[in-house]
Amino acid sequence: MKMNKDEFFRQATLRISSDLDIEKAMFSTIQFLREEMPVDRMALQHYDEGMDSMRTIVIASPDGAEEINLLTPLSAEAKKEAGRQNFEGGNNAFLMKEPFEAKLAREMLQYHGFNASSLIVLMLKSGDRMLGNLVLISEGEEQFSQKHADLLSLLCEPLAIAMSNTLEHREMLRLKNLLADDNRYLHGELHRLSGEKIIGANFGLREVMYKVQQVATLSSPVLLLGETGVGKDVIANAIHYSSPRNNEPFVSVNCGAIPETLIDSELFGHEKGAFTGALAQKRGRFERAENGTIFLDEIGELPLQAQVRFLKVLQSKEIERVGGIKTIPLDIRVIAATNRDLSQMVKKQQFREDLWFRLNVFPIWIPPLRDRKSDIPALLQHFIELKSRELKLSTIPSLTPGSVDSLMEYHWPGNVRELQNLVERALILNPSGPIDFKHMGQPADERIPSQGEKSERIATLDEAVSKHINMALSHAGGKIHGKDGAADLLGINASTLRNRMNKLGIRYKKKE
Secondary structure (H helix, E strand, O other): OOHHHHHHHHHHHHHHHOOHHHHHHHHHHHHHHOOOOOOOOEEEEEEEEOOOOOEEEEEEEEOOOEEEEEEOOOHHHHHHHHHHOOHHOOOOOOEEEEHHHHHHHHHHHHHHOOOOEEEEEEEEEEEEEEEEEEEEEEEOOOOOOOHHHHHHOHHHHHHHHHHHHHHHHHHHHHOOOOOOOEEEEEHHHHHHHOOOOOOOOOOHHHHHHHHHHHOOOOOOEEEEEEOOOHHHHHHHHHHOOOOOOOOOOOOEEEEOOOOOOOOHHHOOOOOOOOOOOOOOOOOOOOHHHHOOOOOOOOOOOOOOHHHHHHHHHHHEEEEOOOOOEEEEEEOOEEEEOOOHHHHHHHHHHOOOOHHHHHHOEEEEEOOOOHHHHHHHHHHHHHEEEEEEEOOOOOOOOOOOHHHHHHHHHHOOOOOHHHHHHHHHHHHHHHHOOEOOOOOOOOOOOOOOOOOOOOOOOOHHHHHHHHHHHHHHHHHHOOOOOOOOHHHHHOOOOOOHHHHHHHOOOOOOOOOO
């Protein structure tokens, strides 16, 4: 031995921890070990229980090292050897002078095409958990001795740390890639559902889409104005996906849906321990939109204190998390939307004037459906196809003659959203078609009040559908599927009816 054990341990540990790239560290390590023992190859591996195979992570030789991710299928006998947590004698490193006589060693060597006159296997553990092993291979006439195995066992702890870090790093990369893949898929779905096709772009929304094209390539704030249900979220998507930021995050926030006590934490994030219940650091919506777009819907509902902090974001392009002192720079595009008259809110001191001026750089008014009825036929066809897929109908139902005329005459207080709900209701009531809209704007099972007769409150669509389903259940005695069941009476699939009942919170009349 050319150096004492303490010096060997120190020098070897320096090389094992010399680089964050495991292949570079292993290359440096094998070069050092060759000064003390006849090692020709070195492999870092672990038994993958999920795949029931041996996974090789790094192979090193005097010529270099390569990080790989190679699974070796094993026989039943070799798997038993691989799954053992300790070897006889309890030593961390053991010597094999006849490696081809052991089932596991023979299969691994043959799979990789390696020769071996002797092996040293070092078991790498963290407490009672087996992480993997380091295999040293000697291919020449000079073989390893027990002295070499004892020397290698000194390196169990630093190599186990390196192995643990490598496995955790690989898992982090796997999760990161999985998240990125999910993110790409969700972006694609958002684009497909709301950004790819704008119904009415060439007719009622022509002026809106012209403004979208004008502003999309810029980073200026955009303020979307219009009644509830006109599709402000769809236009926000169109702006984002038409911009240079289209491959970056699109974060949507409904300002009216977040409790005032949580608005700061949700938008700006918080540091660990910032308040009771802040058990970990949290990134806010602004941070999550970095390099992309944040869509603040119902901006008129933002509390005044939050408006002050939001104004700072627009002015300085930076935030501070709740409980933090670090300033975090931002590169985001802000799109806000409201159905309220912000100028009147400013006069009533319900909305900050300076914030309104900052947001009102490029306002886009989205007209209500009653002002663009030429879009109704295209919207109708789009929603029939969309809802038929959602309800898993075998065919797309046709329309009764004259049904479009009644839609064109209606005043549409609920705008596009009301049309979408109306189509869904019609498909539920008559999935096989043809569908009509005779009871538009009122519950399907209530009569139309005669002229001069005082009408009662118009039920919501969910109330009307719920009442109709309950009527069918009553006629069927609580039975859902089968002949004369509620689903049969309604002309829909039983699973579709159950899903609708669960969504509406309708109790089952009896156990089936």
